[in-house]
Amino acid sequence: MATLTAKPPARRSPGVARRAVGRNLTAYGFLCGALICFAFFSWYPMVREFLLSFQQTNFVDPPTWVGFDNFRTVFADSAFRAAWLNTAAFTGLALLCGYVVPFVAAIVLNELRHAKAYLRFVVYLPVMLPPAVGVLLFKWFYDPGAGLFNQVLGFAGLPALGWLDSTDTALISLVIVSTWMNMGTGTLIYLAALQSIPGELYESAELDGAGLFRRVWHVTVPQTKLILLVMLLLQVVATMQVFIEPYLLTGGGPENATVTVAYLMYQYAFNFGDFGAGGALGLMLMLVLMVFSAVYLRVSRDNQS
Amino acid sequence: MSLLTWHGKLIYWTVLTVVVVGFTIVFVFPLYWMVTGALKSPDELAQIPPSFFPKSLDFGVYVEAWQQLELGTFLRNTVVYAGGAWIFTLMVDVTAAYALSKLRPMFGKLILALMLATLMIPPMVLLLPTYLVAKDVPIFHWDLLNTPWAIWLPAAANGFFIFLLKRFFDSIPRELLEAAAIDGASPMRILWSIILPISRPILGVVSILSVVTTWKDFVWPLLVLPETEKMSISIGIASLSAQMPQNVLIASLVIASIPTILVFFVFQRSIMAGLTAGSLKG
Numbered sequence: 001m002a003t004l005t006a007k008p009p010a011r012r013s014p015g016v017a018r019r020a021v022g023r024n025l026t027a028y029g030f031l032c033g034a035l036i037c038f039a040f041f042s043w044y045p046m047v048r049e050f051l052l053s054f055q056q057t058n059f060v061d062p063p064t065w066v067g068f069d070n071f072r073t074v075f076a077d078s079a080f081r082a083a084w085l086n087t088a089a090f091t092g093l094a095l096l097c098g099y100v101v102p103f104v105a106a107i108v109l110n111e112l113r114h115a116k117a118y119l120r121f122v123v124y125l126p127v128m129l130p131p132a133v134g135v136l137l138f139k140w141f142y143d144p145g146a147g148l149f150n151q152v153l154g155f156a157g158l159p160a161l162g163w164l165d166s167t168d169t170a171l172i173s174l175v176i177v178s179t180w181m182n183m184g185t186g187t188l189i190y191l192a193a194l195q196s197i198p199g200e201l202y203e204s205a206e207l208d209g210a211g212l213f214r215r216v217w218h219v220t221v222p223q224t225k226l227i228l229l230v231m232l233l234l235q236v237v238a239t240m241q242v243f244i245e246p247y248l249l250t251g252g253g254p255e256n257a258t259v260t261v262a263y264l265m266y267q268y269a270f271n272f273g274d275f276g277a278g279g280a281l282g283l284m285l286m287l288v289l290m291v292f293s294a295v296y297l298r299v300s301r302d303n304q305s
Numbered sequence: 306m307s308l309l310t311w312h313g314k315l316i317y318w319t320v321l322t323v324v325v326v327g328f329t330i331v332f333v334f335p336l337y338w339m340v341t342g343a344l345k346s347p348d349e350l351a352q353i354p355p356s357f358f359p360k361s362l363d364f365g366v367y368v369e370a371w372q373q374l375e376l377g378t379f380l381r382n383t384v385v386y387a388g389g390a391w392i393f394t395l396m397v398d399v400t401a402a403y404a405l406s407k408l409r410p411m412f413g414k415l416i417l418a419l420m421l422a423t424l425m426i427p428p429m430v431l432l433l434p435t436y437l438v439a440k441d442v443p444i445f446h447w448d449l450l451n452t453p454w455a456i457w458l459p460a461a462a463n464g465f466f467i468f469l470l471k472r473f474f475d476s477i478p479r480e481l482l483e484a485a486a487i488d489g490a491s492p493m494r495i496l497w498s499i500i501l502p503i504s505r506p507i508l509g510v511v512s513i514l515s516v517v518t519t520w521k522d523f524v525w526p527l528l529v530l531p532e533t534e535k536m537s538i539s540i541g542i543a544s545l546s547a548q549m550p551q552n553v554l555i556a557s558l559v560i561a562s563i564p565t566i567l568v569f570f571v572f573q574r575s576i577m578a579g580l581t582a583g584s585l586k587g
Contacts, residue, residue, distance in 0.1 A: 049433070049434045128568070130539045140342070140554075262432075265433070
């Protein structure tokens with residue numbers, strides 16, 4: 001061992017150089033699987049996304065360069081505006097529900113001393129369901145006739161809603177499913193963050209006469225500021241990619257009320273066969289999301305150092 | 306709020322009851338409604354007001370769903386996809402993390418940075434170009450559509466798993482490996498006999514995350530497995546949902562959710578550990 005930790009020789013002998021080459025060859029042998037997978041399924045698609053947006057291709061002839069034509073095509077589509085507005089609205093609403101509700105839930109769970117394991121388990125249960133199951137389950141609940149939700153409304157003496165069939169409620173219906181399926185993740189992450197707050201902080205706040213709300217505001221929020229920011233950015237990136245809810249529940253309807261950017265991108269490529277226009281939409285979405293990703297990376301790196 | 310006073314105790318127990326009942330209604334009741342809904346006949350399903358308990362407990366609908374929807378095929382496909390993705394992910398990501406952490410080749414830092422950079426690009430925006438790659442792999446011109454490779458190979462390109470594994474390997478003391486190297490152990494042998502046994506906890510987390518992610522995935526298998534015979538369970542149910550009687554469809558939803566729920570029952574601890582590992586990586 002002593003020989004290995006000793007200082008390296010001042011001058012490189014041919015043996016050392018050969019060993020360095022051998023070491024690199026071994027290392028790249030171990031790396032080659034990952035390099036191949038990343039090259040084909042991550043790095044190249046990133047380049048291809050740019051090419052796709054500026055090309056017209058029918059997969060028979062070589063693709064032709066069309067400049068910004070694909071972007072003009074999607075700009076001219078009436079669904080384009082709706083898709084961005086809906087995506088923004090979905091993200092906003094999903095944050096309101098999916099960001100605030102889990103945080104409050106985590107604070108409440110953290111204060112409780114009983115049934116904690118049960119509550120933690122239960123809140124994470126929907127996250128474990130395959131999303132297709134959760135979404136189709138809610139499609140049945142939203143049924144305007146015998147659906148569970150309208151039954152409950154009727155039971156409470158409230159008028160039935162159109163849920164997915166009405167332009168007023170369709171988008172919020174998607175947000176409800178999405179929140180139900182995903183809030184377990186946020187709740188448990190916040191709970192872990194809350195449990196790492198030193199108890200003395202609360203004790204001294206209590207000694208100063210702070211009530212529950214002031215303790216939350218002056219101790220909990222500042223102590224979890226960073227994780228809140230990180231989760232906010234992650235949530236924006238995740239919810240802006242919403243696809244499965246409109247795909248399975250509404251098909252973008254009624255009257256484009258639930259069409260989202262990701263869904264429109266899918267439609268262009270797989271329903272209209274226009275991969276160029278789909279690629280252009282994907283590129284726009286990527287540029288928007290990269291901003292959030294970059295801020296996220298910055299925040300988490302600052303945290304590390 | 307102090308728990309010592311009579312007043313505080315009352316508030317505490319009220320809040321506790323409200324929370325427990327509320328959480329149960331919100332998160333468990335839909336699942337109860339799903340399991341019992343499948344047992345109801347189409348008439349009973351359409352009935353207003355709905356019945357809380359099904360009139361008869363006829364589990365025949367589950368058998369019917371299994372046969373009509375070919376759930377056996379879909380489940381077997383999904384096991385093949387998730388199992389293969391798991392094996393590929395471990396093989397590819399463990400060796401890569403080992404090379405980057407312990408063998409430290411030239412340009413290793415650059416390669417790691419490029420792998421981590423992929424985490425910044427949301428998967429949805431690369432959907433179309435990645436699909437085109439699966440349809441016609443550059444250089445080789447293989448068509449991976451409707452083959453398990455379309456699921457396995459992209460699953461292995463996971464920067465986050467490599468990051469998790471590398472961070473764990475970094476914490477293994479160098480002296481341990483150097484001692485083995487002096488004894489003449491090859492890098493492969495060091496990985497197999499020293500690193501892997503120590504790394505069991507992180508391998509468990511990565512394994513469960515990998516299997517569950519593949520099992521739950523929807524968009525990617527929807528694109529690359531269009532043939533009914535090759536579909537995973539989520540895609541199969543979604544694509545056949547329109548033609549099925551309601552109770553049969555609900556029964557198939559129950560069957561589709563049993564595996565992941567079972568996994569959750571068994572591996573709760575690791576799943577939650579993976580969750581916090583994923584979020585607090587900063």
